[in-house]
Amino acid sequence: MTKDFKKRFDAVAARALGELLPGERGAISYSAELSAFMRFNGGKVRQSGSVEQADLSIKLWKGAKTYSFMLALSGDEAEDDERVAEAVGKARALMPLLPDDPYQAVPEAAGSSDARYSGSLLPEAEIPARVLGPAAGLDFTGVYSQGLVCRGAANSAGARHWFQTETFLVDYSAWLPNGRAVKSSYAGREWSDAEYAKRIAATKRSLENLGVEQIALEPGKYRAFITADALAEVVTFFSWNGFGERGIRQGESAYIALREGRESMSPKFGFSQDFSLGVEPAFNDDGELAPERLEIVSGGRIANTLVCSRTAKQYGVPANGAGEDEGVRSISMDAGDLAEADALKAIGTGVYVSNFHYLNWSDVQAARVTGMTRFACLWVEDGRIVGPIKDMRWDESLYNMLGAKLEAVTKERHLLVASETYERRQVGGSLLPGILVDGLSFTL
Amino acid sequence: MQNDIRRLLDSAAAAAKEAEWIGLRRRRTSASYYMARDGAFDQAIAGVDDGVMVEVLYDGQFAYGATPDLSPEGVARAAESALVAAKAAAGRGVHRFDRSVRPAARVSYETPRIRKAPIAPDGVFSFLIDACGALKAGDEIIQTTSMVEIGRYDYEIASTNGADVEQSLHYMGTSLQAVARRGDVVQLRTANGPRGLTRQGGWELLDAAKLTEDARRVGAEAIELLGAETCPSDRRTLVLMPDQMMLQIHESVGHPLEIDRIIGDERNYAGGSFVKVSDIGSFQYGSKLMNISYDPTVAGELASYGADEIGDLAEKRLLIENGTLVRALGGLESQARAGVPGVANQRASSWNRPPIDRMANLNLEPGDTSFDAMIASIEKGVLMRTNRSWSIDDYRNKFQFGCEYGTLIEDGKLTRTVRDPNYRGISSTFWRNLCAVGDAGTFAAFGTPNCGKGEPNQVMFVGHASPVCAFADVEVFGGGK
Secondary structure, three states, rough: OOOOOHHHHHHHHHHHHHHHHOOOEEEEEEEEEEEEEEEEOEEEEEEEEEEEEEEEEEEEOOOOOOEEEEEOOOHHHHHHHHHHHHHHHHHHHHHHEEEEOOOOOOOOOEEEEEEOHHHOOOHHHHHHHHHHEEEEOOOOEEEEEEEEEEEEEEEEEOOEEEEEEEEEEEEEEEEOOOOOOEEEEEEEOOOOOOHHHHHHHHHHHHHHHOOOEEEEOOOOOEEEOHHHHHHHHHHHHHHHHOOOOHHHHOOOOOOHHHHHHOOOOOOOOOOOEEEEHHOOEEEEOOOOOEEEEEEEOOOOEOOEOOOOHHHHHHHHOOOOOOOOOOOOEEEEOOOEEEOHHHHHHHHHHHEEEEEEEEEEEEEEEEEEEEEEOOOOOOEEOOOEEEEEEOOOOEEEHHHHHHHHHHEEEOOOOEEOOOOOOOOOOOOOOEOOEEEEEEEEEEEE | OOOHHHHHHHHHHHHHOOEEEEEEEEEEEEEEEEEEEOOOOEEEEEEEEEEEEEEEEOEEEEEEEEOOOOOHHHHHHHHHHHHHHHHHHHOOOOOOOHHHOOOOOEEEEOOOOOOOOOOOOHHHHHHHHHHHHHHOOOOOEEEEEEEEEEEEEEEEEEEOOOOOOEEEEEEEEEEEEEEEOOOOOEEEEEEOOOOOEEOOOOOOOOOOOHHHHHHHHHHHHHHHOOOOEOOOOOEEEEOHHHHHHHHHHHHHHHHHHHHHHHHHOOOOOOOOOOHHHHOOOOEEEEOOOOOOOEEOOOOOOOOOEOOOOOOOEEEEEEEEEOOEEEOOOOOOHHHHHHHHOOOOOOEEEOOOOOOOEEEEEEEEOOOOOEEHHHHHHOEEEEEEEEEEEEEEOOOOOOOEEEEEEEEEEEEOOOEEEEEEOOOEHHHHHHOOOOEEOHHHOOEEEEEEEEEEEEEEEEEEEEHHHOOOOOEEEEEOOOOOO
């Protein structure tokens, strides 16, 4: 498959939009990647290989009808040309059988963008040796991925957007025989053996805290420092029953009470959607651009919601370039004034939470979330690490965790890149601080 | 399918001559999705995906190259790439594999269907809009949604040792949802959870009369929940209906029994397991009433098939017998690595991901207690329906699950409706407190296409069937801040 996906995007965009008849309008979104994966367990290769893929999503509008379809592309120019043309023809035949779309929102944006980030990645034949070699002696488990990832969007109003990046990610954990582990990652565009070795050395040092006997906590309320890595799991919830305008209007959001002024979060808490992080494109599938920065929560109150064009049409509010799922992208959380180096001292006696696991709502309307502690969570007494805790379940409203119980936010923030690879390697990430919470409810 | 997979296999074999074995696994997926919201059109989406994974075995190490380019040249390039990866990993693998984990199976399987001819989109939307009308049980309903998804997965496997597998799985899913609001109270009710009603079959599954009746009930129950008291917080007997048992089995039995989790493959992502390899054959997982089967032969259940995606023939196996763990969920690779028996469950989300241990159909076998007798035997309990929240630790011990709708059981009778019912516990303690298993009359099958696992990540469809069950001494609680 070609590495020049931009050329292929231009060709399929020209074919798809060029097939449209008078009265028809369209938008296309495109994704492609050339990826190498290596899964490892116990410092040995479990599965490895390469994946090349490209797919196209086409949305068509004609009169009051709206229809979308997705196609896998073969990479062969002539074959893909036929596939696109045939799919447009099938859509054209089917659309008269659909009811009218009451909130049809045809994109009018006609801007263009082209962002390309090249990388220096490992030769595929060297991946096992250079990823597993430095971790020799560790019970080292996780996945390595690398390669080119592309996203494109175009519409019949003239928008043309392109984003491509070459990245790598070692997403790993190192384990002790007692079942405790340190989770970490090494990600970027320019692979460095020296930087990677430093990361592994830091992991080995962190493991030293975990060799002692685990401490079993009783259910109750504990002071807790929640690291940026752990907070990343919470941030996932900002897009699930979250800050989309449609979800708030239609009763599915966890933040209806916040919107209606019945609840508030701490003045210390705020976050924005911020594409200046440079980890994902600001355009959506319809070729509409979001503003580079949009405050969502400021000083503990909702400043803006995510609004897609369809919701804008339904409720008569301005759109702000959100995708149809109205999820927050590229989250940048406001920094505070606690130095990370002072985190243990600030805890005093309590829990240092390195990672959370498997969060879900206990009660959406109360923004109440349950989850587990995971990996290297530590018991701290008088500002000193005592040892690892046995994993605990917690259950807390975000109106408490990010509200009355939020004591401090760190000055330092960490850019955590998206590691998900469902269907394709995801782009995106979040810039997050750590937070100090007084009275986190541990339940089991 | 239009391409000759044997011809493509020849191309791969010519390109990777040093490989001691080569296999091709082609997967074509096509699906349509229709949704109405508040009685009007919301979405109509269709999609087609198609590609092939070329696998090679070199010096005891498998590796893959996956491509959507189904030309002989494209498949040859994928084979070359796979060979490079296999050579790079040779000697560093978790196990030295051989061809015995890629059987030379000859299997043909297709989902039994009564109605094969599609209903046109206008007919589907006619049902969806009617369903929204039925969901709108009163002015307090602030949102109604109805959805139909239908699709098929077509598989072909061919290998240099003679595997010849062709399977077509057809499925349909329906979702019905109502959101109700009164003052500050908001409640959401669905028919068996989001996408829980997903099954294999044809268009006969779009039973408009039955689904519209369900929609009417769902809307009425959403409004009923607005006036219900919150679930009490205490310990009592918990009765779970099959549309919550689906989740309970999935999270606290299925995942812990996956051999790849037990031997550590998933520790960095989905997690490990509290079960050890040495437990298989002796561990008392639950009470004597607990019988769990892996059963890919149940007609209509979502994960029925003839062979898994490495060509192992699928047959029903009992995993937990009278409460004792006798077998775990692992395909031929995991069986070879762990040295224990397993099942044919090495499956992949699509052509671009390698097969790993998955659940398939995992069912709790019916017992002999009627629903009425079960309720009559409970002095203080709560019955919960329909999953809405799920969370469990990475070893699958400490769980907390929430449901949409609860009913108190007092002195052997179902009495008042409660909202926001949740419960929590520890897996093996919970299953050892299984105190009643419903008879075949209470048995129902559900499925979900949403099981996530694996690195790189894979989402998979699984089926779960269960009778109504009762568990003693469970911590239950309600909502609120």
